[in-house]
Amino acid sequence: MRYAIVTETYPPEVNGVALTVQGLEQGLRNRGHLVSVVRPRQDGDAAPNGDLLVRGASLPRYPGLKFGLPATRKLMQLWKESTPDAIYVATEGPLGWSALRAARRCGIPAATGFHTRFDEYMRDYGAAFLQKSALRWMRRFHNSAQATLVPTRELAEFLQSHGFERVVRLARAVDIGQFGPGRRDDALRSQWGLGQDGLAAIYVGRIAAEKNLLLAVAAFRELQRSRPDARFIWVGDGPMRESLARANPDFIFCGVQRGDDLARHFASGDLFLFPSHSETFGNVTLEAMASGVATVAFNYGAAREHLRDGAHGAAVDSDAGFIAATVELGRQDALRQAMGAAACASVQSLQPEQVAADFDELLSGLVDTRNRHAPAAVA
CATH class of the missing domain: 3.40.50.2000 (Glycogen Phosphorylase B;)
Structure with missing residues (x-):
């Protein structure tokens, strides 16, 4: 399979989203898939073969982190030339929105990851009155994909109760070879x-x-x-x-x-x-x-x-x-x-290899669903 991952944070940035995305990417590669990554360019960055680096801007109050600027046209061009079977969009910034828009126009199935409670951040940064608006914004984003991946049953139940559709739990793992x-x-x-x-x-x-x-x-x-x-x-x-x-x-x-x-x-x-x-x-x-x-x-x-x-x-x-x-x-x-x-x-049973297998199965399931529906749409 050929997969694309779109993210607005990536190592050497150090945060949970960046490291989780890198782990999913490596897990798919280890299973023999071709994986390209779309992300903002970092200082002194050079894109590996197949990856796409886009323009970014600094994130307010988060020195060292960036968000990707809109890139719908560039993504459509890339994916028409080399079409992924499915994409995973890890972040809800302008680049993430562009990726979902481009995937929809190109007929590529997409999954999103719910990694950050931006609605809670509104409260932590003195803007609690924006919490409901932030949740509506995230719901619109994630409901435009074919699946929204969450790490816990608790979060899945919360999102479903607030109108999020097609929520799927993808467990997290820990590298027991590193931590012990x-x-x-x-x-x-x-x-x-x-x-x-x-x-x-x-x-x-x-x-x-x-x-x-x-x-x-x-x-x-x-x-x-x-x-x-x-x-x-x-x-x-x-x-x-x-x-x-x-x-x-x-x-x-x-x-x-x-x-x-x-x-x-x-x-x-x-x-x-x-x-x-x-x-x-x-x-x-x-x-x-x-x-x-x-x-x-x-x-x-x-x-x-x-x-x-x-x-x-x-x-x-x-x-x-x-x-x-x-x-x-x-x-x-x-x-x-x-x-x-x-x-x-x-936690010894929480192996990254199992998470990669589950992630692979989920993405390939989106491809199968698209392929089954395609003949009916043509007819």
Whole structure:
């Protein structure tokens, strides 16, 4: 099969959407398919054979990230010359809209991915009055495709209840070859000022308002009352990093980490704090679990799908619950370590190869459906 993937974020950009898209792309390639990627050009970028790089513009409040500018005519020309059997559109920006429009005119079946709760972002950035408008905008976008892929049953039910059509769950995976307790690094912990018995609370992700990070700060400060030896490790970058560092000089900011370095940072932590309310999934939850780190997160997304409350950490429903769980697990070393081991064991079956096979089956199913309907349309 020949597939095309359209996305407005892609590595070396570091975020859940970019890394998920790259994983899906590689999974299809590993299954023997031809895959082309359409995305905005990044600094110093050169397109591999078959890929298309388009013009982009900087995303407000997201330094280093871009959105693709409209490119309907260019995509139609490309896809008429080399027609993919199906396309996957990962983002709802101008480039994503162009891709759906071009696919419709060229008769190419399309699936979309619901990766970001932009309606929730409206609230986090002080524009809650736009939440309903954002949801309508996303519904129109996704309903123009033949399938909308979501990572959890919870999100599928939410979207269906709000008028989204043809919603299909595609599970997420975690690379257990990369993330695991064996990556724990005592030398790295020493750099953090911690020994074997010290406590490293860790956050991994974008350091931005939509991640609800002040709650993690409050939870850690409460934990410090009983564990003054605790350190808070921050992995990532974003617009809030400077203000957080200025207000909390004892926090340790490690910047963006990738690959094996990211795995070392995860496994060298003792308690993963993930206070976000606005994730569609939260890949970092699975990565923390695979690393053998007990996790405190809100009971939705990856936590609801995979994290058993009281067995792998805590899946909470309120800010007060988040703080209480952070303090309880931070105090109890043996319980926390047992939870981390159980969490690691629980995700061993979440293999990327299975996700790639499911993704392949879904896209090929769209092709089969188009082919069955084509003779009837001609008649």
